[in-house]
Every structure is written in C-alpha cells, then in structure tokens.
Amino acid sequence: MKRYAAFLKLMRLTLVVFLTLAFLNCTSEKINERTDETVNITDFLRQNDEYSMFLEMLELTNYSSFMNTYGTYTLFLPSNNAIKNYLTDVGAAAVKDVPLEDLKELVKLHILDQEVATTAFTDGKIATPSQQGQFIITGAANVGGISSITVNKTSRIMSSNVKVGNGIIHIIDKVLRVADKTLAQTIEADQSLSLFTEALKATGWYDKLNMPLTSTTVEGKTTLSGHLTVLTETNEVFKAAGINSLADLKAKYSHLNDPLNPEDSLNLFVSYRVLPKLQYLADLAVSPSLETKAPLEVISVKLATGKILLNEETFNGVLEKGIPVNRTGSDVTTSNGVVHTVEQNFFIKKRNPAPVYFDLGDQPEFRKLSAVFRKPGNYVSLAKSLFTEVTWDGVDALTYVCAAKGSSSYQDRAWKGDVIEIFRFRNGNTQNIAFKTPVIIKGKYKVWVSYRWKSAKNPTVRAYFDGVALPRLINFQEQGVNNIDERVLESQGYKSHISPFTNRFNSRLCGVIDVQTTGRHTITFESLSNPGDTAWMDVVEFRPINMDQLYPRLQSGGEGFVE
Template sequence: MKRLLRLPDLLRFTLVFLIALVFQNCTEQKIKESTDETLNITDYLRDTPDYSMFLEALEITNYAPFMNTYGTYTLFLPTNDAMKAYLKDVGANSLKEVPLADLQNVVKLHILNQKINTTSFTDGKIATPSLYGQFLVTGATNKNGESSTTVNKTASILKSNVPVGNGVIHVIDKVLRVADKTLAQTIEQDQSLSLFTEALKITGWYDVLNKPIDYTKNDIDSYLTVLAQTNEAFKTAGINNIEELKTKYSHLHEPLNPKDSLNLFVSYRILPKLQYLADLAITPALETKAPLEVISAKLDKDVILLNEEVFNGVLEKGVAITREKSDVTATNGVLHFVGANFAIKKRLPSPVYFDFCDQNEFRQLTSVFRIPGAAPKTSLAKTLFKDVTWDHNDPITYFKDAARGGTVGFGWHGDCLEINRFRDGNCQNITFTTPVIIKGKYKLWISYRGQDTKVGLVKVFVDGVEMSRQINMLENGNKFSSIEARVLESQGYKRHVYPHTTKMNCRLVGTVDIITTGRHKLTLQSQSSFSAQAWFDVAEFRPIDMDQLYPQFDSGGDGFYTPPTP
C-alpha cells in the first residue's frame, strides 16, 4: 500500500481505474431470460378490470396459480356482467356465497386443456372436453343482422382468439352452466316431449336414462345418446296420446318386455356412447339399444338424415335431426330431436368396404392423409390407436402409393397400410375393429400388394374364427393377368381395382356368418418370417348373393367402377 501511495498521481489514478474495471467485469450480469412478455391467463385477468369477477372465482377455487403456469389452455371468459347475472340466477350476493364445489365445477367447465382458436370450431361439439369433463358445443347465430358464434347455445362470443402466454381466451357474455340433469330428467322437463317421456316410463327405459355415469367402467361407454320425438312429430303420424301409441306398437301388450314392439320402438331411439351431431355426421350406421338393429345416417348439406336409403331403385325418404335444438348435454349423455316419426327397418345384408388405412389416427394427419404430393409414408405408435391392436411395439405405417405421391402401386384411395417385419417376434397378429356390419352371410376378400420374395402366408380371423383360406403374399396380380375375370373368381381371386395394376392382388379368404349387427374384429396373422414390408389395401365383406366382382374400386382414387352394360 505504501508503494502505491508513492506512485505519481496520474499513474496511481490509472491503476485504480483498471482495478475497478476488472471488478465490474467480474460482477454477475442480470440477463433477460424471457423472450416473450405476453401475460399468462391469470396475470392477464389481473391486468384487465373487466374480468375481475372471474379472476376472483379462480382465486376462491385455487385455480389462479394453475392458470398462470406454462401450458396450452383455452379459456371461455365471462365478463363481469355475465358473472353478476350468474350470481342473480343462483341467488347469491357474492361469489363467496356460492358453494365451493359448484363454483369449482363452473370454473372447470370454462377451461379446455388445449389451445383452440375459433378457426377450429365447427357447428357442433369441440373435440376436446372441458376440465369438468363435459363437452362444449359451438354454433352460429344471427341476431339483428349480425352473426356471432355461440357456446352451448346460450353464450355469445364477444371477443375471440385473445392470445396469452399459455393459450387463448374467448370472451363470452354469459356464464356456461354445468349440465346437472340426467337424460331422463332433461327429457321430462321439456313439455314438447311429454308423450315420449310417457313411453320411456312404461317401457322401463326412463330408469335406464336416469342412471348416473359408472366411472368404474370406461366412462365414454357409460354414456347414452337419445333421439327424441316431439309431441308434434307423434301427432303428424296420427298418434295423440300414450294409448294410441300402445295400440299402434305394443303387439304383445307388455311394454316392459324387451321383445314387445313398443319397447323396441323406444330402444331403437337410444344409442350407446356419447354421440354429438359431429359424431353422427361421420357414422354411416348407428348401433342402437334395439338388439341387432341399426340406424343409417348420412349428411345432406347441413342436415343429418336417418334411414334414408335406396332399395331396388326406390328412394326411401329419411327423417331429419332438428339441428338447432339438438346437442343438449346431460350428465349421462346427449339429447337430439328428430323431426318426424320413424320405425325399425328390416335390414338386409349390405356390402362393407373396409379400407385398412381408414383409421381416425391416420385421418388426423391432415397434411398427409390422401393428399397428393405429400410425404409418402408416416408411421404411428400402437399407443395412439383406438381400433387397431397388435403384438410387439413396432409402429404401423400409412403408405401412399404412386397415385398419391408414393411408390407402392395403385390401391383404392391411393394408399396402403404397411406392416414392417410382419413375423413372429415382431408384429405377428394385428386386429382391426370393422365398421358396422349388418347380420348375414358374406364372402370376405382381402386385397394387398404382392411381392416376389421375402414375404409369406397370412391367416385371417373374424371374431376369432379362422377363415378357410390363407393369403399368399408372394402372389401378385401379374400371375393372373391373362385369366378371364369370372374364371379367376372361381379360383378365389379377382382384380379389385380399375384400371388394374399387376402389383395388386385380391384373395377370397372364405365365407363368414355375421351373427349380430355391429362392429366386429378382423385379425391378420403372419405364418412365416417376413423380411420385407407387407402392404394391405381393403377388406371387402360382400353379401353372398351379391356380385363379387363389381363394383371395382377406383385405382388410385376415391370412387367405384362398374363396366357399362353391353
């Protein structure tokens, strides 16, 4: 220190400055770690007084910290005016007077555990359920010449797609209310359904529709869907009271008897599982609680028609679901309204063409699934599939053929299901859940892409019953290209696509007796050590008295081909 003091003033000043500079560089700097200053949901509400009451609800229910964490959420946010109207409806002066469990349920109903913008809304249910577990339903309405989006038919969206750090907010003008009534109670409280309610009670179905969800089972399977008829629909059919309904339909005069036609009349309007309009619109055959009976459904523009079919060239007009009144959520299911009376139809066996690639999990690949020029193949893990199961953990692959930008060949829809190393020790057994098949006898055809080496034999099972013939995947279409079509059919083969490609082949594996109308299990089992990929196109269930050759499938396309009549 003495030596430092003896130095000249200028030199001493310079040395002190350098020492200070070194200490400054060694001091920990405060680095801005965040690159996004967008507020999360809770902080956004704290920063916006117009939503202070829903913020208070979050704080009372202890959801405020949760909604301020990282994630991807959608919040349907009621305004303060909406919250005040809610308090008036429930007879409370403040949110603290609302029972905590009720307030928690209301809060959870407004939150979805996924970010969903209005561009993903459809005229129907949102695909992701709320945190409460009930689905929300969106739609469009026009008031005073202005269009708006509604939620659960009661609330209008005032401001949409508000970005926040952990999701998106849609501001609504009413508080959404939790469905707290069973299907039976929901139907009974609607005076326009009084005759339908009486029918439910005398057949015993009221008690079934009044049961709460059994959460010890798969809760989705515990739900029910009801297609209810209004008094007006009955009146149009000449039925004005319960006695006239019994006279017309109760042939055993025992409505509680499941075999009585009135009991069947009611059970035909009750569907298993939770099925909103969005689900019905994409389901061509609806299973019902009437044993072995189904309802056909098709979408005509924006109307869902039930049991509209063409038989022997004659159009049988269907019954429309009343869209604006339907999609009513209950605690144990969903209620729809139909516009007219309808009865069970005698169903004859009809063909089912099951494309192996037509799985919801593949369909969700919207940038790939049947898109020309997109990536030729995409593999998905077995844990993702609902209706396909297989042994081992190898994925299965959606593979587009040459018609859709891939390399496989020209199959129907331009795609095939690829199984890699289809052998013992890997995926040796793969089981599919088919679409609904009407009871009856069918010939079962399996189409595939044959190869010259490295593949082998495949057994086919329906509901565990082995078919009489195996598929030899070494046989491709080229082997039979010179044989006349009817001769080839007699040998158990055919050309299933048009124009035909020699890479594709189709094998008759046997005749199957479908005992019950519904979805069934189709299993493919390899019998040898495949060291190359196996490609499967379509499983055809054709009634035994139907032409087994025509219609053919559009090679690389989505339609059918029937040769012109000479």
C-alpha cells in the same frame, strides 16, 4: 527514464482494464432468457381486469398454476359480466360461495387440452372433449343481421383466437353450464317431448336412461362408460302420424299389449331409438349405420345436402325417403349421453345385407386429432393403452399416416388418403391386432383386405372374423396386377380395390363369412412370419356374396366410389 515512463503507461492501462472488468461484473445483466415473451393463460388473466373473476375461479380450484405452464390449451373465457350473471342464476353472492366441486367441474368444462381455433369449428361438437369430459358444441347464429359463433347453444364468442403462450383463448358472453341432468330427466323437462316421456316410462326405458355413468379406474386412469344416445320425437311429430296419446301409441305398436316386455313392438319402438355410446351429429354424419338397443336392428345413415337422413334406401328400384334429423333440437348434452330429435315418425326396418367399407385408420383416437386426421402430410403414433377399439400383443405403438399428395411412398393413393402403419408386424412385437368393425347387417359376405405391398421384409398374415380363421392368407409382398383380366384375377382371389389403379396396392380375398347377428364384430390379423419392416393396411371390405365384388371401386386418395 524511458523504461520508467513505459512502466507507468503499462500500469495505467492495466488499471483501466481492471476497473472496466470490475464495473461489468458489478452491473446486473439484462439478458432476455425467454425466446417468446407472450404470456401464458393465467398471466393473461392477471393483466386484464375484465377477467379477474375467472382468475379467481382458477385460484380457488388450484388451476391457476396449472394454466400458467407449458401446453397447448383452448380456453373459453367468460367475462366478469358473464360470471356475475351466472352467480345470480345459482344464487351465489360471490365466486367463493359456489361449492368447490361445482366450481372445479365448471372450470374444467371451459378448457380443452388441444389448441382449437375458430377455423377448425364445425356446426356441431369440437372433436376434443373438455377437461370435464363433456363436449363443446359450436354453431352459428344471426341476431339483428349480425352473425356470431355460438358455444353450447347459449353463449356467443365476443372475441376469438386470442393467442397466448400456452394456447388460444375465445372470449364468451355467458358461462358454459355443466350438463347435470340425465337423459331421462332432460327429455322429461322438455314439454314438447311429453308423449315420448310417457312412452319411456311405459316401456321401462325411463329408468334405464336415468342411470348414472359407471366409473372405472385402472393404473390411475379413470374411464367413464354407459353413455347412450336417444333419438326423440316431439308431440307434433307424433300428431302428424296420427298419434295423440299413449293409448294411440299402444294401439299402433304394442302387439303383445305388454310394453314392458322387450319383445313387445312398443318396447322395440323405443329401444330402436336408443343408441350405444355417445354419438353427436358429427358422429352420426360419418357413420354408415347405427347399432341400436333393439336386438339385431340397425339404422342406416346418409348425408345429403347438409341433412342427416335415417333409413334412406333404394329397394327394387324404389327410393324410400329417409327421416331427417332436426339439427336445432339435437346435440343436447346430458350427464350420461346426448339427445337428438327427428322430424318424422318411424319404426324398425328389416334390412338386407349391405356392403361395409371399413377404413382401418378411422379410429376415434385418431379422428379426434383434428390437426392430423385426414390432413395430408401428417402422421401420429399412439400407444395401445389409448385405444378403445383396437387391441394387439406387444408394446409397439400404432401409427396413422395421411401422406402428402404425390408422396413417393404412394400411401396417399389409399382410399381416403390414409393407412395404418404397423411397425414390426411379427411375433414378439405387434401381433394379433384386432379391430372392432362398424355395424354389419346379418348375412353372408366376402371379406377383402387391402394393403400397400413391399417386396421384402413384409409379413404373411392370417385373418380371423370373430375368432374364426379365414381360409386364405395375405402375403404383404404380393403387388397389385393390371395385366390380367380383372374377372380372372377375381377368381384367383385378388383385385385392385382403388381407382385409378396403382400396383402399389393390392387386395386379397380372405374368405366368406356368415354374420349371424347384426352389430359390431371383430376382425383380427395374425402375422405368420417374422419380417423386420413396417407394414401398411388400408381398408377391409365386407361385400354381400350376391354383390359385384369389383365395382364400385374405392376412389384412390378420395372418399368416394368409382363405378
């Protein structure tokens, strides 16, 4: 009987367990498979009716699914009211009435492929271009005692730094417009630049500034070229210089009486104001000199008390004051470049050789990575296909390192605290690495190459300037020396290029060059050995031969100079 009771008890327990398991299996599991419940951009728009019209734009252009995927984007999001005002401006009744191609370009202009918070904004362009290709300009405005951030000089940010799952959103009160006028058309449309427009037409430069960009596609990657930058002068600036008409301009500058002749002074007057490439104020501010379309002529740049000054130099102890760039009238984006205005009239200045301190890490591709470039404790490696001004043999990536302060690697002691890291600087890997230099004024220079030494597995390197080999080799295993008189050391072709001194860095004199033309040149480094370790390079100095080769020294870990 006891056995039977025990058996019944066991059967009841088994039935309870079975029913429990059956219940659990039949109940849907409510497991949160996401680690982050923050919605992505498209879902954010779907949840907020006040942005429904921009959502419609995304859907019409097939961007809605794309903007709902993983990534790090910045969206400048116009409200429905902003889009309604835009539709009125273009004469469209609804979003769907805007030509699809125009809509695509408009949407792409509002999106950046990098997360950029307002704390990273400066008074000028954001380093990362929009998906459309044109840059976004930010600034500050004070209206009625209320300060706000402006975007492209026409829109204000109403709400900023809205975090979403795949980036960040800034709400704006006006739709950003794609710049569809050329440099020539943009300048001509400004009545205050009417005399400058006449000068462009008289010299033939109007047609050159009216040319569209050239598109080249290689392996599926499209590159636009032909951007130019123009430094304009208003009628008021001309008037202050006693120039009130095109006739006055010709009388003052056209020495051949043939403005269409590239050698005529009026033609040179205009070409001196046309710069290659796309160069916003943020680019001018960090450029020691600017190449111009006037043959062999450059414009020097100095940043002083928040102003960008052109051609400010001291000659024979006399200061020649610079020409201020007008910030308000500058950073005007066009379809093929950017327009700036200056506050005074100026002409070509003949230049003597001047030192150039070329920080090898200061490449456009590294500079636009605002979270990495000159941010201590960060580095990035980029494939050679991404670079426009650096080329090399081999497939290894090129690495930029901005070491943390007090780093055991001592890389933070370099000038500006950053170095270029070359992985396996040897034949078959990274070899014949060539850098496009900044503008060098014609003349004779001594070339110094600085590096972070390593006692083993580092290369011996030959330098070439514009393809011509320099006589002295660089041994990356030679360390800096401080126990020999600095002038004796200099006579042997060595020096400490940074101050305070650290023997972790050394600088080698490679030879003397004769720069025949003012402009940008090429310096190439060829490894003559096959070491198996990384190599680090800091800066290349081009110092005029009649200049002191030791002083000023470059500031260790900083951007300045030490006398």
